Amino acid sequence: MVVEKLEDIIQIVRDAGVIGAGGAGFPTYVKLQVKVEIVLANGSECEPLLHTDKALLKENAAKVLEGMKIVMQVTGAQEGIIAIKGYYKDVVAAVEKELSAYPNIRLHKLENYYPAGDEFLTVYDATGRVIPEGGLPLSVGVVNSNPLTYAQIKDALDGKPVTHRMITVAGEVARPIVIEAPLGMSYRELLEKAGGVTCDEYAVIDGGPMMGKLVADLDNGIGKTSSGLLVLPEDHFIVRMRKKSIGEMVRLSKAACCQCFRCTDLCPRNLLGHELYPHMTMRTIDYNMVEPSQHITSAFLCSQCGMCELIACDFMQLSPRKVFAEYRKLLASKGIKNPHQRKGFDVRESYEDRKVSIPMVLKKLGLEKYKLPYPELMAKVLKLSKVRLPIRSHIGAPAQVLVTLGQKVMIGELVAQTEKNSLGASYHASIAGSVTDITDSYIEILGDLK
Ligand code: SF4
Ligand code: SF4
Incomplete structure (x- = not known):
């Protein structure tokens, strides 16, 4: 489909229900409403054992690059960068094969470490630009999305919703x-x-x-x-750590945190220069400090990457990550906003040396x-006996259900949508069938298997 007007492209992406496929779920059309210098595809897929983005790039790198080209057109970006781990030579080869058709897009080879996919780190690795505390890629002139998101943008322009x-x-x-x-x-x-x-x-x-x-x-x-x-x-170990309640974690932290500093040494956001010191935050628990001091409000700077919990503190098995998540909830409930907005700082000297390789992560875990x-x-x-289609995957206002119990739906039919003037997303039937259940979080469709 050839679409001339930029605002029409943005509307099509919104109507197709494209949201960040990498995990954040931020509605993509919003990212298209700004002007930037660089469009970045974050293909690092740094979570060990996952091969979703790599399989997509091996199968259909051209679709991802086409999606990037559309976003470059809409945002006015002159440069596109596709960031992939150099370790995956066949993925690199699949992308390189298509790149000659896209002179304004270049490949950046990332090292094979965790969390190379944290967008603050990917942006720094691929562009040399440091996102300020509390900032976004946009703060340094970059739009960043997952490869699947770009492929879904291309699909949207071809008339296919997500x-x-x-x-x-x-x-x-x-x-x-x-x-x-x-x-x-x-x-x-x-x-x-x-x-x-x-x-x-x-x-x-x-x-x-x-x-x-x-x-x-x-x-x-x-x-x-x-x-x-x-x-x-x-x-x-990973399952046991996930199951520990915050109450249990606080009790253990009071008794067992030896202030060894390892969680801070390995914290990727600290290494990037942000004022985030997990070992100091663990100390605030010891003294029952509930007033929002620097080491409590720094919860706003934590990406929840898990390095402190699963790699740095694997021996004591404590979780600064959980403590930060809890503090963040507490701060939000008090209406306290992120006070950390530093910019113009340097990346710490140990940034490169303290990257933890994926083989090491796999071994440790x-x-x-x-x-x-x-x-x-x-x-x-294409066909299934039943789906429970989640309608709360996105950031923003809830999607309003547009179908009723017993209604027949076709694959691709709009079934839920956030109101026009609110940040949100659309959802479409993923199989053909009949609506059999509607809850706050999903629409159930019984499949038509004929
Ligand atoms: S939380 Fe763990 S890694 Fe961090 S200071 Fe305490 S014992 Fe050390
Ligand atoms: S989860 Fe831990 S290591 Fe990751 S950013 Fe937060 S404090 Fe740092």
């Missing part, structure tokens, strides 16, 4: 896979597609091992931000046995 997404299923499954699944396909069915679970007592994580969240109900479905599904034994060169790439799923 109904499916690629997802990796890995860990304790018989046959790790990457699959293009309808939104709302149940975690249970995805595990079956991967040949089933290979241990008795297990937990399922939506996302990667470092930042993913435990799945409470396997009959619920994947959303627009679900990039991976990881199955681990229930007694695995006991995940080496699940590592594969690539999982099997499976065909797109």
Whole structure:
């Protein structure tokens, strides 16, 4: 489809329901309303064991580059950068093969470390620009999105709304896979597609091992931000850490934090120069400080990457990450906004030396046995007996349900949408069928299997 007017492109992207597919869920049309110098595709996929973006780039790098070209046109950017780990030579080769058709887009090879995909780090690695505290890529003239988001922008301009997404299923499954699944396909069915679970007592994580969240109900479905599904034994260190309550963590921290400084040494945002010192924040718990001092409000600077918890404090098994998340909730409930806005600072000298390689992360987390060169790439799923389509995947105002119980829907039909003047997203039926349940968080569709 050839669309001339820039505002029409923005509206099409909004109507197609494109939101950040990498995990944040920020509505993409908003990013298209600004003028920037650089459009960045963050293909680092730094969560160990996930291969979703890599599979997409190997299969269809041209679609991602086309999406970037559209965003460059809309935002006026003169330069595009696609950032990929140099370690994945076949992915690099697949992108390089297409790049000659895009003279304003260049490839940047990232090192194979965690968290190379934290957008503050990707922007610095790929452009040399440091995002200020509390800032966004936009603060330094960059729009940054995940490769799948760019592919979905291209699809949107071709008249296809977001109904499916690629997802990796890995860990304790018989046959790790990457699959293009309808939104709302149940975690249970995805595990079956991967040949089933290979241990008795297990937990399922939506996302990667470092930042993913435990799945409470396997009959619920994947959303627009679900990039991976990881199955681990229930007694695995990662699962135990996820299950620790904040109360338990505070009690343990008071007794066991030895102020060794390792969490601060390895904190990627601290290394970037931000005033974030997790070991000092752990000290505020010891003294029951509830007033918002610097080491409490610095919770606004934490990316929740998990380095402090899963890598730095693997011996004491404490979680500055959880403490920061709790402080952030507390500050928000008091209406306190982020006071940290420093800019113009230098990256710390140890930034390069303290990068933690992915092989080291896998070893420390006991995940080496699940590592594969690539999982099997499976065909797109078009028909299913049922989906529970999540309608709360995005940041912004809730989407209003537009269908009623019993209503027949076609694949791609609009079923929920945020009001026009609010930040939000649209959702479309991912299979053809009948609406059988509507809740605050999902629309259930019983599939028409004929
Ligand atoms: S939280 Fe852990 S890593 Fe950080 S200072 Fe305390 S014991 Fe050391
Ligand atoms: S989760 Fe920990 S390591 Fe990551 S940014 Fe926050 S404090 Fe730093």
